[in-house]
Amino acid sequence: MTDLYAVLGNPIAQSQSPYIHSEFAKQTQQNMSYQTILAPVDQFEETLRTFIKKGAKGANITAPFKEQAYALCDELSELAQLAGAVNTLTFTEDGKIYGDNTDGVGLVNDLETQFGPLKDKHVLLIGAGGAARGCILPILQHHVAQLVICNRTHEKAQQLQTLFCDYGNFFAKPIEEIQSPFDLVINSTSAGLSGQLISLPSVIIDETTDCYDMTYSQHTTVFNQWAKDQNAHQTADGLGMLVGQAAKSFNLWRGVTPDTDPVMEKLRQSLAQKVSS
């Protein structure tokens, strides 16, 4: 029997998840199907419950439903509880919904692949929305020397400080108060999705700073281009995080860990083809 999975979001046509999971399934010989489901913005719960009734085994949840999905879960992982949002649901035999958040694990795995161990690094996280919140605990668990969070709306960064300050050296700071460079700067804001460049002081970057943009695109992202212009050491975009969070979801569902490298390579090629065509 083919096990049924899907990703629910709105919009959803752009999602790479069906491709990624079908590649993982081929690679690990799992008998499963994975589709996209466009949930109307005001009918997320109905859409999800209809999918569960079909006998589905699990689902990924993407924008704008991660918080709503969190509220529907019967059980949550510690990461999901603290993130206040879930991207991975598992439907149990006894009809329960188990929620997890694999975004942060996807991010830290990719950060360490691209830039080496996080341990003892001074890290700046820009943005304090859902994307940032899901990643704070996994970063702190990797024993960074310090994690500073900056956000346009400083109060939101302060709220996250209150929530996570017991888990490591983590604090909020207004961006204009930063006076020295970091080892690693992570952009979690959604500004780049609409081509906007966030206003940042060049002092946060020197020639040893690595920069990571959680968004990705066929071109260098706006944030990474700015970082390159400041002579940052290395830059990477969020494609690895996307594939990494999918690999962790796949592992939760199927109990096997897929190899992410060949899938990353194929996705990069297909993005490059979109540029040239």
Ligand code: ATR
């Ligand atoms: P996500 O779930 O992708 O994190 P979100 O919860 O809407 O989305 O959060 C978006 C983040 O990007 C916020 O930190 C937001 O800053 P505010 O809290 O001040 O709104 C940030 N952001 C979006 N556009 C921005 C811009 N032009 N300049 C600076 N920050 C921006």
